[in-house]
Amino acid sequence: MPSSYGLRPADTNSIMLAAELLRQGGLVAFPTETVYGLGAAACNPEAVARIFGVKQRPTFDPLIVHLAEATVVQEFAEVSPTAEKLMQAFWPGPLTVVLPKTKTIPDIVTAGLPNVALRVPAHPVALFLLRAANMPIAAPSANPFGRLSPTKAEHVMKYLGDKIDLVLDGGACERGLESTIVRLKDGQLEILRPGPVTPQQLEQVTGCPVVMPTGDKITAPGMLKSHYAPRTPLRIVDKITAGDVDPHKVALFFKQPTFDISNFAATRLLSAGGDLIVAAANLFSALHELDSMAAQEILAESVPETGLGIAIMNRLRKAAAK
Ligand code: TXA
Ligand code: MG
Numbered sequence: 001m002p003s004s005y006g007l008r009p010a011d012t013n014s015i016m017l018a019a020e021l022l023r024q025g026g027l028v029a030f031p032t033e034t035v036y037g038l039g040a041a042a043c044n045p046e047a048v049a050r051i052f053g054v055k056q057r058p059t060f061d062p063l064i065v066h067l068a069e070a071t072v073v074q075e076f077a078e079v080s081p082t083a084e085k086l087m088q089a090f091w092p093g094p095l096t097v098v099l100p101k102t103k104t105i106p107d108i109v110t111a112g113l114p115n116v117a118l119r120v121p122a123h124p125v126a127l128f129l130l131r132a133a134n135m136p137i138a139a140p141s142a143n144p145f146g147r148l149s150p151t152k153a154e155h156v157m158k159y160l161g162d163k164i165d166l167v168l169d170g171g172a173c174e175r176g177l178e179s180t181i182v183r184l185k186d187g188q189l190e191i192l193r194p195g196p197v198t199p200q201q202l203e204q205v206t207g208c209p210v211v212m213p214t215g216d217k218i219t220a221p222g223m224l225k226s227h228y229a230p231r232t233p234l235r236i237v238d239k240i241t242a243g244d245v246d247p248h249k250v251a252l253f254f255k256q257p258t259f260d261i262s263n264f265a266a267t268r269l270l271s272a273g274g275d276l277i278v279a280a281a282n283l284f285s286a287l288h289e290l291d292s293m294a295a296q297e298i299l300a301e302s303v304p305e306t307g308l309g310i311a312i313m314n315r316l317r318k319a320a321a322k
Pocket of ligand 1: 032034035036037038061062063064096098110113115116117121139140141142177178179181192
């Protein structure tokens with residue numbers, strides 16, 4: 001067997017190969033609708049341990065377990081009626097639900113926590129792979145710990161290509177932002193990570209109050225302040241103006257600017273029309289590109305903090321944190 005199969009288009013043959021590699025304890029990167037995941041057999045502790053090694057991820061930071069369908073969830077977690085509503089409404093999709101785990105999930109997956117994070121991704125390649133492997137797949141985002149999440153196969157190759165067994169190329173991720181993570185606590189829904197599923201949607205479906213963790217309190221391992229960080233220092237401003245133009249800097253615009261931007265070292269636009277869905281889908285890709293220019297600073301324009309904008313600003317603040 002070659003040491004790595006490298007990058008393969010996600011056709012039937014490569015997905016079957018990926019499933020076989022996973023069954024043998026290997027590591028395979030695959031596309032989801034949010035970001036690329038780095039998968040291993042969730043019930044194989046040694047395979048899961050390899051994920052932590054390759055990502056240089058601290059073992060106190062638990063992994064999301066991906067399932068092919070909601071009907072198998074009872075094998076892995078205790079499901080409450082509210083959790084049931086969430087799964088019915090949002091799976092397959094960009095929502096991760098944190099639930100009390102069963103013994104089937106090894107402790108290394110949850111970093112010793114009594115809860116497991118679960119989701120069914122809405123991506124044909126991910127679903128095909130989950131069905132072909134016929135087992136749950138633990139998968140964090142396929143980036144080294146603390147770096148920008150990958151939304152294209154080439155991002156994964158650049159980061160981890162030589163360290164993992166196979167990368168399935170399924171094109172750019174449609175959502176571009178990691179899943180919303182929610183935990184049920186005392187009749188409330190606690191958002192551990194804002195994402196594509198918004199607080200309003202969660203409240204509508206469950207009728208439960210939704211709370212966002214505030215302040216500096218870390219209630220989930222993934223709430224570390226600095227995360228998703230580019231190498232280039234990033235500064236958030238309300239609006240980038242003509243006075244900010246600087247040939248040593250690169251700029252990330254939310255909307256189409258109305259002044260001459262040609263004297264920036266480089267610029268990227270999240271959405272010409274100021275659409276938050278489009279902006280979310282382009283965010284990490286734009287940051288990857290701007291980060292590769294070795295500029296003095298990335299200037300990033302704020303987006304309105306409503307709906308998906310909450311998740312976008314969350315990622316920008318983490319990218320800006322030292
Ligand atoms: O969209 C996504 O969620 C992507 C794709 C690949 O599915 N995955 C992803 O995984 O973003 P990762 O590992 O990069 O982020 C998962 C976050 C981490 O911050 C982790 O701390 C948190 O989920 N998490 C995982 N299990 C948890 C648990 N049992 N309790 C609380 N937080 C948990
Ligand atoms: Mg991640």
